[in-house]
Amino acid sequence: MNDMRAAEARDAATPAGVLVRLSEASPGDSGVIVEVRAESHPADHGVDVHELQRRLLEFGFVEGARVTLIHEGAIRRDPIAVRLDDMRVALRRRDAEDVWLMLDAPRP
Numbered sequence: 001m002n003d004m005r006a007a008e009a010r011d012a013a014t015p016a017g018v019l020v021r022l023s024e025a026s027p028g029d030s031g032v033i034v035e036v037r038a039e040s041h042p043a044d045h046g047v048d049v050h051e052l053q054r055r056l057l058e059f060g061f062v063e064g065a066r067v068t069l070i071h072e073g074a075i076r077r078d079p080i081a082v083r084l085d086d087m088r089v090a091l092r093r094r095d096a097e098d099v100w101l102m103l104d105a106p107r108p
Contacts, residue, residue, distance in 0.1 A: 019034065020101060021098075022067065022096035022099040022101055023080075023093045023094065025080075025101070025103070027069050027071060028068075028069065031066075031067060031101040032065070032067070033062065033066075033099060033100070033101050036053060036057060037100070038098045056095070060089070066083075066085055068082060068083040069082050070082060072093075077093065078092060078094075079092050082096075
């Protein structure tokens with residue numbers, strides 16, 4: 001996904017909420033994973049994009065899984081901790097860039 005399409009997807013409002021990268025979520029945000037696509041530069045992660053995508057999928061970052069961002073680190077907000085269905089997982093924010101989720105509609 002190129003930068004323009006990513007920006008359009010991030011800004012696209014839907015009845016259920018907004019589509020964002022997990023790395024852009026804030027503590028308390030929750031939603032459903034709609035896509036996992038490792039497309040970042042390999043040097044950013046230390047592994048190639050296919051290996052990163054495989055690791056994310058093995059951790060349980062799959063389409064339809066519920067995610068809530070529960071904590072972020074004190075230094076540059078990294079790493080983040082998420083509740084992924086019924087478990088808790090910590091990952092680097094740069095790895096979370098490759099997980100797209102549809103945020104739940106905000107509560108009034």
